[in-house]
Amino acid sequence: MALSPRRLYLAMPWLAVGLVVALLAWWQTRAPVPARAASCPDLHAGCTVQLDGVRVTVRIDGPLQVLKPFRLSVDAPGARKVQAQFSMASMDMGFNLYPLQPDAQGVFRARIVLPVCVSGRRDWLMSLEIDGRRIELPFVTELS
Numbered sequence: 001m002a003l004s005p006r007r008l009y010l011a012m013p014w015l016a017v018g019l020v021v022a023l024l025a026w027w028q029t030r031a032p033v034p035a036r037a038a039s040c041p042d043l044h045a046g047c048t049v050q051l052d053g054v055r056v057t058v059r060i061d062g063p064l065q066v067l068k069p070f071r072l073s074v075d076a077p078g079a080r081k082v083q084a085q086f087s088m089a090s091m092d093m094g095f096n097l098y099p100l101q102p103d104a105q106g107v108f109r110a111r112i113v114l115p116v117c118v119s120g121r122r123d124w125l126m127s128l129e130i131d132g133r134r135i136e137l138p139f140v141t142e143l144s
């Protein structure tokens with residue numbers, strides 16, 4: 001069974017399918033950015049987390065409640081790109097990714113609005129990605 005040009009031609013769609021499957025498999029197994037677990041009992045007061053020698057200060061202003069906008073500020077000297085994502089342990093809370101924008105002082109800021117959890121949970125996980133490094137901060141939203 002020689003590999004004639006015609007056979008090769010017929011095999012093309014399958015090769016394409018195989019390539020897509022391989023790409024998807026690779027995408028799934030890509031190691032996520034390792035996270036530095038941190039704790040911040042009072043996000044309004046703010047917390048400082050050490051991330052590879054950089055002092056990262058995280059703070060929020062405004063009501064820490066669902067459906068109400070609050071402001072997130074991240075001070076990470078020297079950082080170029082900061083983004084935040086909000087999730088719940090073992091629960092898909094939908095896609096949300098907030099790119100933070102630096103202000104004149106170089107403090108990264110974003111306005112966040114959290115969705116309501118369908119099962120009434122209030123335990124969230126804030127994932128901050130700072131130049132490819134990640135901090136995970138658990139927090140609980142307040143009741144309105």
Ligand SMILES: [Cu+2]
Binds near residue numbers: 088091118119121
């Ligand atoms: Cu939830």
